[in-house]
Amino acid sequence: MLKAILGGKGRTLPDSARPGDSYRSVFRSAEDPLTAAVFSRLVYLEPAHLWDVLLRATRGALPAGADPVRLVDVQFWPGWSLTTARGFKPVEPDLWMRFDHGRPARRFDLIFECKRGADHDPGQWDREWRAHVEAHPEEDPDRRVALVAVGTWGGASTCVASAIASSGRVSMPEGFRVVPLGWGALADTLSGALAEGRDGRIVSDVLDALALHGHLHATRLADIARPASAAFDRSGRTFAAMALFLGDEPQADPSGDALADWPDRIQGMRPAAYAHAALRRM
Numbered sequence: 001m002l003k004a005i006l007g008g009k010g011r012t013l014p015d016s017a018r019p020g021d022s023y024r025s026v027f028r029s030a031e032d033p034l035t036a037a038v039f040s041r042l043v044y045l046e047p048a049h050l051w052d053v054l055l056r057a058t059r060g061a062l063p064a065g066a067d068p069v070r071l072v073d074v075q076f077w078p079g080w081s082l083t084t085a086r087g088f089k090p091v092e093p094d095l096w097m098r099f100d101h102g103r104p105a106r107r108f109d110l111i112f113e114c115k116r117g118a119d120h121d122p123g124q125w126d127r128e129w130r131a132h133v134e135a136h137p138e139e140d141p142d143r144r145v146a147l148v149a150v151g152t153w154g155g156a157s158t159c160v161a162s163a164i165a166s167s168g169r170v171s172m173p174e175g176f177r178v179v180p181l182g183w184g185a186l187a188d189t190l191s192g193a194l195a196e197g198r199d200g201r202i203v204s205d206v207l208d209a210l211a212l213h214g215h216l217h218a219t220r221l222a223d224i225a226r227p228a229s230a231a232f233d234r235s236g237r238t239f240a241a242m243a244l245f246l247g248d249e250p251q252a253d254p255s256g257d258a259l260a261d262w263p264d265r266i267q268g269m270r271p272a273a274y275a276h277a278a279l280r281r282m
Contacts, residue, residue: 035094035114035150036076037209038186041202043097047071049198051099054110054148054181057189061179062146066102073098080131091131094150107143109136114150116213125149125164129172144175152215153182183215191217 042050051065075096081088095112111128113120125147132145149164161178187210194203207217 031114031116032094034116034209034213035112038206039095039112040076041206041209043071043074044202045199047099049193053186053189053193056192057186058148058179058181059185061177063108063144065099066106068103070100070105071097072100072107078135080128080135082127082131082134089127091127093128093132096132109143109145110148111145112148112150116152118151118153120149120151120164122164125178129176133173142175144177145173146177146179148179148181150181150183150186152184153180183210183213186210187215187217 042053045053048065048067048069050071051062051069055062055064073096077092077094078096080091080093082091083089093111094114095110097110097112099108099110100106101108109132111132113125113128129145129147147164149161161180165172165178187207190203190207190210194200194207210216
């Protein structure tokens with residue numbers, strides 16, 4: 001939230017907020033607090049780890065970083081301007097990161113625009129990449145720039161990326177690309193990093209922020225560690241050993257007398273003398 005407030009995003013509550021609403025509900029209803037909560041923590045990762053997280057979450061759409069990887073600059077909601085026929089138009093992407101890769105260093109800029117859903121505006125992206133070119137006119141011509149469209153993607157990410165790339169009045173410069181990044185894919189990637197024991201406190205905070213917006217990592221049953229499965233096997237055997245019924249239940253008497261087969265039905269039962277011990281072993 002600090003980065004969102006410093007970036008001028010906390011001036012007023014959302015229009016949907018009502019008196020008495022909790023901070024939790026306000027956080028869940030807006031994209032700027034989510035952007036700040038996630039990325040203001042991710043930038044504390046080691047640069048190589050941060051790049052690896054972004055590489056995995058974008059399914060390899062970013063190039064593999066060459067060592068050493070350095071995070072040169074980070075700006076939340078940078079204030080850029082775009083020259084138009086009517087003067088200068090303010091442009092404000094959500095986040096801008098600058099990396100240097102390898103020796104000699106090769107520059108890579110990431111421009112982030114974050115949405116809760118998939119409602120990215122290609123016209124907004126057109127203004128942002130052109131404003132980036134104006135803001136950094138004397139850059140290394142060999143630099144690469146990725147427009148990272150963050151959102152909740154189904155199968156539409158490729159179509160949206162294509163629309164963003166082709167929507168401008170002029171073509172993007174060589175070295176520019178559009179990269180979709182899903183919140184869910186980011187949660188999956190960070191869950192993997194957490195399982196590997198990497199930067200646990202930072203990653204856990206980011207996962208909590210994503211979870212508040214419904215972006216959870218789901219673990220398949222097949223991926224559950226064997227000790228848990230073994231525990232289920234043991235509990236199953238315990239229940240089988242302490243079963244209350246022996247054999248099949250006798251069929252009801254065809255005469256229709258509900259009490260006719262009563263002795264046969266109760267004869268197959270035995271007391272569960274050690275049921276409490278079985279429960280303790282589970």
